[in-house]
Amino acid sequence: MRYPLGFMNAQMKHRTKMQKLGQKRYPTVLMLEPLYTCNLACIGCSVERHTGKLADRMSVETCFKAVDDCGAPIINLCGGEPTLYPELPQLIQGLIDRGKYVLCCTNALKLDTKVFDVIPPSPQLFLMIHLDGMKQTHDFVCNRQGVFEKAVEGIREAKKRGYVVMINTTVYKETKVEEVEALCKLGMELKTDGVLISPGYEYESVEKNVFLTRDQIHEKFKAIREFAPKYKINATPTFLQFAAGMLDLPCAPWSTVNYTPHGWKSPCYLIDGVFYDTWEEFWNNTNWEYWESRLDSKCRNCKMHSGFEHSAVEKAMQSLKGKLELAAWSISK
Numbered sequence: 001m002r003y004p005l006g007f008m009n010a011q012m013k014h015r016t017k018m019q020k021l022g023q024k025r026y027p028t029v030l031m032l033e034p035l036y037t038c039n040l041a042c043i044g045c046s047v048e049r050h051t052g053k054l055a056d057r058m059s060v061e062t063c064f065k066a067v068d069d070c071g072a073p074i075i076n077l078c079g080g081e082p083t084l085y086p087e088l089p090q091l092i093q094g095l096i097d098r099g100k101y102v103l104c105c106t107n108a109l110k111l112d113t114k115v116f117d118v119i120p121p122s123p124q125l126f127l128m129i130h131l132d133g134m135k136q137t138h139d140f141v142c143n144r145q146g147v148f149e150k151a152v153e154g155i156r157e158a159k160k161r162g163y164v165v166m167i168n169t170t171v172y173k174e175t176k177v178e179e180v181e182a183l184c185k186l187g188m189e190l191k192t193d194g195v196l197i198s199p200g201y202e203y204e205s206v207e208k209n210v211f212l213t214r215d216q217i218h219e220k221f222k223a224i225r226e227f228a229p230k231y232k233i234n235a236t237p238t239f240l241q242f243a244a245g246m247l248d249l250p251c252a253p254w255s256t257v258n259y260t261p262h263g264w265k266s267p268c269y270l271i272d273g274v275f276y277d278t279w280e281e282f283w284n285n286t287n288w289e290y291w292e293s294r295l296d297s298k299c300r301n302c303k304m305h306s307g308f309e310h311s312a313v314e315k316a317m318q319s320l321k322g323k324l325e326l327a328a329w330s331i332s333k
Ligand code: SF4
Pocket: 251, 252, 253, 267, 268, 269, 270, 271, 291, 292, 294, 298, 299, 300, 302, 303, 304, 306, 307, 308
């Protein structure tokens, strides 16, 4: 199976429930950032994220309120570095008790002290290990030597201990496709439960370089589509077609909402827009129709998984061919 059965069921149940309620827009994933503190200062990361003070983190109760308010079945813990969140064991247990699937996005540097022997493996907990390339590239991006090896060691140990583990990688215009395939091979050797590949958000090049950048992303994803059937890549076939420029999709920014120490971020995880204190203000005041249209200059160059995977699934479900392709993809690997 591409994803564990329970995970796929939870998504399907949520989708059916929302459709029965007549909801056209609804969140499936909450990107929850309990803190901005990080133990790395990666190239391209904002200063706020890697220097955020631990004292400014959200309380567990505040996190649970955001989770309950938005109702998404999948909680993507990010930040900052979630393993630095002192209340991580309580947070994860509370989410599991609520029936949520927890994707803990981590650089893996603290797995040995903050996760192993502290947070037990669960079919509802996925460790999403960030690797933006093989050793040389990843250590360069992370601005520190040894990060890649430590992450690989963490993946090996996590698998031995029975955790669900995936590799999470971003493809930028500078990324070599051969390196993406090398990562997929490594994922197989380490017996990970999948590799999530997404095009990076190249916001800085929107004004001058948008088409060139977009073409470069398309080219890379065309090559990735060719080797994708050999590996357990956790992006749907329709999403990979979209990333390769073979079809177009509207954005669904409401499908992956973002709650941070500053509040609900509107319109999406990627744009530094407006923060709202309450779920109601965020949901009712964001002009979803506008952001779906991708007319904004900040959106022109965006092909992010968080904005478009929901639309890719919806698109697949519109035709018998698409449904069959999605079903075959889901049960393969
Ligand atoms: S296209 Fe990208 S940047 Fe624009 S709203 Fe969607 S996810 Fe955000």
